[in-house]
Amino acid sequence: MASKHRQIFINTTSGTDIFDITREVSREVGESQVVNGAVTLFVSGSTGALTTIEFESGVVKDLKKAIDRMAPEDIYYEHNERWGDGNGYSHVRAAIFGASLHIPIVDGRLTLGTWQQIVLLDFDNRSRKRRIEVQIIE
Amino acid sequence: MASKHRQIFINTTSGTDIFDITREVSREVGESQVVNGAVTLFVSGSTGALTTIEFESGVVKDLKKAIDRMAPEDIYYEHNERWGDGNGYSHVRAAIFGASLHIPIVDGRLTLGTWQQIVLLDFDNRSRKRRIEVQIIE
Amino acid sequence: MASKHRQIFINTTSGTDIFDITREVSREVGESQVVNGAVTLFVSGSTGALTTIEFESGVVKDLKKAIDRMAPEDIYYEHNERWGDGNGYSHVRAAIFGASLHIPIVDGRLTLGTWQQIVLLDFDNRSRKRRIEVQIIE
Numbered sequence: 001m002a003s004k005h006r007q008i009f010i011n012t013t014s015g016t017d018i019f020d021i022t023r024e025v026s027r028e029v030g031e032s033q034v035v036n037g038a039v040t041l042f043v044s045g046s047t048g049a050l051t052t053i054e055f056e057s058g059v060v061k062d063l064k065k066a067i068d069r070m071a072p073e074d075i076y077y078e079h080n081e082r083w084g085d086g087n088g089y090s091h092v093r094a095a096i097f098g099a100s101l102h103i104p105i106v107d108g109r110l111t112l113g114t115w116q117q118i119v120l121l122d123f124d125n126r127s128r129k130r131r132i133e134v135q136i137i138e
Numbered sequence: 139m140a141s142k143h144r145q146i147f148i149n150t151t152s153g154t155d156i157f158d159i160t161r162e163v164s165r166e167v168g169e170s171q172v173v174n175g176a177v178t179l180f181v182s183g184s185t186g187a188l189t190t191i192e193f194e195s196g197v198v199k200d201l202k203k204a205i206d207r208m209a210p211e212d213i214y215y216e217h218n219e220r221w222g223d224g225n226g227y228s229h230v231r232a233a234i235f236g237a238s239l240h241i242p243i244v245d246g247r248l249t250l251g252t253w254q255q256i257v258l259l260d261f262d263n264r265s266r267k268r269r270i271e272v273q274i275i276e
Numbered sequence: 277m278a279s280k281h282r283q284i285f286i287n288t289t290s291g292t293d294i295f296d297i298t299r300e301v302s303r304e305v306g307e308s309q310v311v312n313g314a315v316t317l318f319v320s321g322s323t324g325a326l327t328t329i330e331f332e333s334g335v336v337k338d339l340k341k342a343i344d345r346m347a348p349e350d351i352y353y354e355h356n357e358r359w360g361d362g363n364g365y366s367h368v369r370a371a372i373f374g375a376s377l378h379i380p381i382v383d384g385r386l387t388l389g390t391w392q393q394i395v396l397l398d399f400d401n402r403s404r405k406r407r408i409e410v411q412i413i414e
Contacts, residue, residue, distance in 0.1 A: 003313045003414060005382050037141045038178045038273050040314045040378050045389035046330040053233040054184040058216035059226065066209050066230045071342050078334035088335065092342045095329040099392070100378040102178050102238040104273035106143050111271040113183035116237070133387040135314050135380035137275060137413060138141060175279045176316045176411050191371040192322040196354035197364065204347050204368045240316050240376040242411035244281050249409040251321035254375070275413060276279060 004032045006134040012122040016064055016093075020055040021132065022117045025103075026110060028134050035108050037138030041101045044131045047090040047124040049097030055117035067093055067123075090123035097121055105136070142170045144272040150260040154202055154231075158193040159270065160255045163241075164248060166272050173246050175276030179239045182269045185228040185262040187235030193255035205231055205261075228261035235259055243274070280308045282410040288398040292340055292369075296331040297408065298393045301379075302386060304410050311384050313414030317377045320407045323366040323400040325373030331393035343369055343399075366399035373397055381412070 006028045010019055029039055041050055053059060070093070077088025101118065104111045112118070122130055144166045148157055167177055179188055191197060208231070215226025239256065242249045250256070260268055282304045286295055305315055317326055329335060346369070353364025377394065380387045388394070398406055 003380075005312060005380065036143060038275060040380055042378070042380050042387055044387055044392065046328060046392040051233045052184060052237045054229050056217060056220070058218075058220045059229045059233075062215045062217055062226050062230050063233050066234065070208060070234075070346060077338045079332060079338050080334075082332065082334045088338050091330050091335045092338050095327045095335075095339050095395075096342065096346075096373070097234070098236065098374065098377070099328045101236070102180070102240050102378050104141075104143065104178055104180050104271045106271070106273075111180055111182055113269075116182065116184040119233075131389075133380045133382070135382075137314060174281060176413060189371045190322060190375045192367050194355060194358065196356075196358045197367045197371075200353045200355055200364050200368050201371050204372065208346060208372075235372070236374065239374070240318070240378050242279075242281065242316055242318050242409045244409070244411075249318055249320055251407075254320065254322040257371075 004136040008132040008134060010120055010130045012128050012130055014126050017122040018060050019120045020117045021120050025118050029105055029110060029136060032136045034105055034136050034138040037105045037136060039103050039105060040135040042133045043099045043120065044133060047087060047094050048130055049094045049099055049121040050101040051097055051119055052116050053119050054115040055119060070096060087125045090125060093123040142274040146270040146272060148258055148268045150266050150268055152264050155260040156198050157258045158255045159258050163256050167243055167248060167274060170274045172243055172274050172276040175243045175274060177241050177243060178273040180271040181237045181258065182271060185225060185232050186268055187232045187237055187259040188239040189235055189257060190254050191257050192253040193257060208234060225263045228263060231261040280412040284408040284410060286396055286406045288404050288406055290402050293398040294336050295396045296393045297396050301394050305381055305386060305412060308412045310381055310412050310414040313381045313412060315379050315381060316411040318409040319375045319396065320409060323363060323370050324406055325370045325375055325397040326377040327373055327395060328392050329395050330391040331395060346372060363401045366401060369399040
C-alpha cells in the first residue's frame with residue numbers, strides 16, 4: 001500500500017554510456033515483495049536518461065550512432081559558451097530521451113519482453129556516480 | 139487499492155505501424171471501475187513503443203517520415219550483421235520513443251485532450267502479436 | 277492512499293515555448309502532504325510535451341535547435357494540407373517527446389537532481405492555455 005523507495009547507483013565513464021540495469025531493478029522489485037503494482041524509475045540529474053532496448057552490443061552501437069545524428073557532440077552549443085564544461089550535447093540528449101520510465105509488476109515480476117532490457121543512458125562528458133530513484137507502488 | 143492488471147493484444151504488419159489503441163485502453167479503464175488514479179501502459183518487446191498523437195492520417199504519415207529521418211531503414215546497422223534479421227532500425231526507433239506511457243484517471247476517465255489519442259508504434263519488420271500491459275492503480 | 281488530483285495551467289505563445297514548471301509542481305506536491313509516493317504529470321493536448329532539463333537559457337536554445345533538426349517547421353507536412361492550420365510540425369514534435377512524466381516523491385520532495393527542472397514543451401503555432409494534469413499517488 002505504501003510506496004517502497006530504493007536507489008541504484010552506477011559509476012559512469014566520460015563517454016556516452018549505455019548500461020543494462022535490469023538485474024539491479026529486478027532485485028529491488030524482488031526484495032520489495034510487491035506482487036502486483038508498478039515501478040517508477042527516475043534518473044536524478046540532467047545529463048542522464050532511461051529507456052528499454054535489446055541489450056546486444058550491435059544494437060547498442062546503432063543507438064549511439066542515432067544519438068550522434070540527433071544531437072552531435074561536435075556542433076555549436078550555446079550552453080558551452082556560458083559554462084565552459086563542454087556538455088551542451090549531453091543536456092540536449094537527456095531531454096530528448098527523458099528521465100522517467102514506468103514498468104508494471106505482475107506476479108512479482110517486471111513485464112519486460114524476453115529480449116527487452118532496462119538501460120541507463122549516461123550522456124555526460126565526465127565520469128559520475130549516477131543515482132536512479134526506484135519507487136515501487138502496489 | 140490493489141493494482142488491477144489487464145492486457146491488450148494487437149496484430150501488426152511487417153511495416154511501421156501506428157495503431158490508435160485509445161478505445162481499448164478506455165474500455166479497460168472503464169471495466170476496472172477505478173474513479174481516481176492512473177494507468178500505466180507498457181509495451182512488452184524491444185521493437186515497439188507508445189506515445190500520444192492526434193490520430194489523423196496526415197499527422198500519422200508526417201510522424202512516419204520524421205521517424206525515417208531519425209533512424210532510417212536503409213542505412214548500415216551493426217545489429218543486422220550479427221543477427222541477420224534486418225530489424226536494427228526497429229530496435230533503435232523503439233528505444234528513442236520509449237515503451238511506457240502513464241495517464242491519469244479522473245472521474246473514471248483518461249485525462250486525454252479532445253484530439254489526443256494513445257498510439258502503439260510497431261517498428262518490427264515482421265508481423266507480430268503485440269502485448270501491451272495495462273496496470274491500473276488507484 | 278487515494279490519488280490526489282490537481283491541475284496546472286500555463287499560458288503559451290505562438291512559438292515553441294519551453295517553460296520551467298518545477299515550482300508549480302513542487303507546490304502541488306507540498307500541498308498534497310504526500311510523503312512517499314510519486315507524481316504523474318500529463319499534458320492534455322496533442323501539441324505539448326513534458327521532459328526534464330537544466331533550465332539554463334543556453335541549453336534551452338540548444339534544445340530548440342535540436343527539435344528544429346528532428347522536425348523542422350518549414351518542410352512539407354501532410355497534416356497542413358488537410359487542416360490548413362499549419363501546425364503539422366507541432367504534432368510530430370509532441371509525439372516524439374511524449375506527454376507523460378513520472379517522478380518519485382521521497383520525504384515529501386520530488387527526487388530531481390540539483391540542476392534538473394521539469395519543463396513543459398509547447399509546440400503549437402498559436403497561443404494556448406495549456407492544462408497539465410497532476411496525479412499524486414502514495
